[in-house]
Amino acid sequence: MIVSLKASMKEADVAKMAKELKGFILKEGTQRLIVTSSKLKSIPASFEKWVKKSIVFDSDIQLASRKYQEETRTIYLGNGRTIGGITGNTVMIAGPCSVESKTQIKESAELLVEMGIGVLRGGCYKPRTSPYSFQGLGLEGLKLMDKMRKKHGLSIITEVKDATHVADVIEYTDIIQVGAKAMYDHGILRACGQVKKPVMIKRGFGSTLQETVQAAEFILSGGNPNVILCERGIRTFESKTRFTLDLCGVAFIKEYTNLPVILDPSHAMGFRYGIADLTRACVAMGVDGLIIEVHPKPDTALSDAAQQLNHADFKALYSTLAPVATAVGRQIV
Amino acid sequence: MIVSLKASMKEADVAKMAKELKGFILKEGTQRLIVTSSKLKSIPASFEKWVKKSIVFDSDIQLASRKYQEETRTIYLGNGRTIGGITGNTVMIAGPCSVESKTQIKESAELLVEMGIGVLRGGCYKPRTSPYSFQGLGLEGLKLMDKMRKKHGLSIITEVKDATHVADVIEYTDIIQVGAKAMYDHGILRACGQVKKPVMIKRGFGSTLQETVQAAEFILSGGNPNVILCERGIRTFESKTRFTLDLCGVAFIKEYTNLPVILDPSHAMGFRYGIADLTRACVAMGVDGLIIEVHPKPDTALSDAAQQLNHADFKALYSTLAPVATAVGRQIV
């Protein structure tokens, strides 16, 4: 239940009520809210006098629900890019899977500048499933990304894979990416709830839509309203492609939640060949953003070599997107 | 292996060679082929003299492979509609889940005529999973469809669900739909191989891409070159939507096979709300066709009530498709 409180209610009473209802206290402008479990269906009589309005929910999709806020959240990503709301923007995010070297990330950044793309991706902490694979450059990578930000004014997004480096990622990035394998990590989610930077949660490949939106609720109920979801493919019985991009799930997110949604066709497909078609499909679906893996020399990439586009192919793809966006009343930014 | 034979080879020798190699004999124009298991990697010496050309394959995707025929198959669907090849067509197929009555199918047919859509769908033999649900009108339904064909010149597609009525479906329809639950039915596949009518195979919701294309191989190796695939969603762990539309799989089909591919967002989604977005995504993906469930009064439908669009919503959706198709260099027909 989401309860809006009257202005006359004292802070001490708010705290007491929240404690009794096991709820979270949130402030939205001058409005104070208490958010409790959705199992609570009515307000105890003793608190009724302070309640301005309350909304009851079927499940723990509450702050993220269109029933709470009908319009999609509007979130500023830095570098002039806004996602969601009434913008009609489909924000392009591009860059390599991993930050590998100063030269590589410099070439990536320059590509984006040349193309007028505003948000640079690049993994520094790689959630590899084998200890014997490249694990990312860590803090050194973050600093390389930071240089590109300062030099080119690019917004930076990078992935946090566990709670040990969440503070560093929060410090250095413009947008915090909660990795698909870290979607349930309360240490990360809690930390992300305590800042105001935009957070993009990647849906776990084995995670339901309900769980994914509830991961967002951890951050929203923690006090950070700037949460974006990212669909990047789920794990199914089909093994010809790396994952299965779940556009039906995207339709669900668009219908029932107020969270902007970004699509990652690169990880879903796992192979270069299908990415152009999938990206155009995502644009026509009317999503709020795209995140594409691009690498100066994909064949030598230290991770995800098979799915990263080279610069020429990415440019060719990019040039086809604007007409599709226009056809559905949106624009690529 | 696909072996092209020299014109000089006698029929009796062809038969002998096919028998020895456990292969199928096919005629393409004046060209005779023997198609064997892909496990055969070289031609026995005694037959070499008759071989014009041979192609070796990694798996039993052979006649359907772009390695055998690079261009997508061109298939005439009747009523002026051609699918595949260099047409750039995205063929719209629409109609109710089930043929329920004379009035209902008449209204559906008239809607198509009004909108300039050429192919009418409608199930007569319904593969319901419960014996206590509506099972379809059977032959009576086929005859109702046939009337619409004769009256309006519409092409008709309906589903065959088991081998007991395959002859009737073949007789009455322009396009034979092999249902998702019947995809492995050799009785059906064999019968479809012996005619030349277009066959649309719906991928089983538990079927791999490899198996789906191999189902097509049953028909192709039987002598019918006119096979189309239909992706209609696979069964995954996600239960918020009915199935998960596998666009990554569509990318695979487009890359590796020469079969036109039709998308069915209605069954994938299972709910009206996502169908418009998904349909536009499919168009932007560059698929060869769409099959959408439309019903004069969806709420009273005897099957799939939740996912059928009403006429107004379908018209609204349809009007948005042409710009998307244009944006990717195709046209809706």
Added chain:
Amino acid sequence: MIVSLKASMKEADVAKMAKELKGFILKEGTQRLIVTSSKLKSIPASFEKWVKKSIVFDSDIQLASRKYQEETRTIYLGNGRTIGGITGNTVMIAGPCSVESKTQIKESAELLVEMGIGVLRGGCYKPRTSPYSFQGLGLEGLKLMDKMRKKHGLSIITEVKDATHVADVIEYTDIIQVGAKAMYDHGILRACGQVKKPVMIKRGFGSTLQETVQAAEFILSGGNPNVILCERGIRTFESKTRFTLDLCGVAFIKEYTNLPVILDPSHAMGFRYGIADLTRACVAMGVDGLIIEVHPKPDTALSDAAQQLNHADFKALYSTLAPVATAVGRQIV
């Protein structure tokens, strides 16, 4: 709803009531039943006078439900073997994947006789996913099986894969196996409902438990009470093993249905190495039967070569089963 009718009700009225309620008429001994969709929750007033008792259900699991008949069905399999009921039997079924030759099936039959096993399996119509693979010996195979039956008194089980040969399979076998890929085939299910021979339905690898039990309802409502389910593994994201044996699903079947359940660890595993452990697990689970693939020379088998046990390994496995069965109060027969 299942409605028991009073003895006084006339046949014509029964027929009229069934028609109006869109139900099936069944006879159990002297008792007549009408079985309707589970959506029917109350009996129209005009029919009430003839109703002895009625049972309402949540879903279309009705005749198969323990709510209708609490005790597991008791079904005679021939050759002195009874499955289900209060027998405590775990019936062993064994034999090759495919009937390949007279010699092979003779060796298989003799192995069973030597070991005191009563039911011989062997596929004649193979539901191969590729047209270029061995498709089974068909009617010739059935006749070879029949010889073994006559010579050794063995019960025979073989698979029907589509409706074109269902009559032959019904004629020649003691137990009709509805293949996993044919589970939704109404032509087969209808034919099986019109005989009294035991029918074993293999759960489709992409089929839910609900659908599987509803497939049984097709046969039960058709008039054949002798239906057995077989769990043989479902398709999941895990690709190291062929399928995933669903013992949680078996627990569901045991809890909610009155159908005996047979386990097929061979197809689930897909590899010889795990079959002994899995078989013992199934016995300890308290299932009603086991079906294991055994071949005189597995490495030369024309299908499923990787998962068939040789005779020595099967004997070794078999000798370990009785103690496990005893430990859970059952016996292998």
Added chain:
Amino acid sequence: MIVSLKASMKEADVAKMAKELKGFILKEGTQRLIVTSSKLKSIPASFEKWVKKSIVFDSDIQLASRKYQEETRTIYLGNGRTIGGITGNTVMIAGPCSVESKTQIKESAELLVEMGIGVLRGGCYKPRTSPYSFQGLGLEGLKLMDKMRKKHGLSIITEVKDATHVADVIEYTDIIQVGAKAMYDHGILRACGQVKKPVMIKRGFGSTLQETVQAAEFILSGGNPNVILCERGIRTFESKTRFTLDLCGVAFIKEYTNLPVILDPSHAMGFRYGIADLTRACVAMGVDGLIIEVHPKPDTALSDAAQQLNHADFKALYSTLAPVATAVGRQIV
């Protein structure tokens, strides 16, 4: 590749070689190893003189592979219980889903003492998917568990859900449980590699067997040889049960890895009714341990209420396990 080094090799050279090969240095008794990516298939000539023996692998399952060490690892769990090796032990672990109160965990501990069970489970940090659900008692719960350890000599196992509390869990428990949702958490895995306490990794419900064993490799290559795997059900399309217990996967683990394996039927099933049958199946499968959720009053449990057994049912189940274990040559401890 795993390389055994000669005793004569100097530490500095070991370090140099490890750095060049991007490998981990391990000490097993007096033996020093370097473990590299499995992509390394041969040793550079310059290092050959120091190599005693090397083993090449197909994939990054290396230290966990039976190819490296044929016998299952022998791991002491405390309180007189040893798992794996030649013990033939099937270790019972039991207790509530969550530690909820002093009274509750006291009753649980006393039950174990009464029954002669040695290892107590109980969650303190609960990886709930909703922020509005009970999140566990945290450190307070750990201290309650610790009291039971001190008072009754029980071994304690509890779950770490993210890296923020891994140090506390390591300090207070005898066995560290890496939760299913934390399986990819490098912060946790790295911390677990630096201690010698036994670590039980729960397979993620969306994780492949390969990934699960590779999670173990993170800990093994970090220097902790005491890793146990736990199968607790994977997420599939079947929704009648909470998850699908993957016994085929257990067969794979037993065949190819040297890691003891513990089965968790409670989480797999999600309902009380199937747990007894499943547990007996697991025992007959020959697994190294079992972990069962038992609660003094399941209906009031703050988490997993539907699947926890009450004390009476658990005792009844437990009494049936010894005969099954005996039948397969093992003993419950």
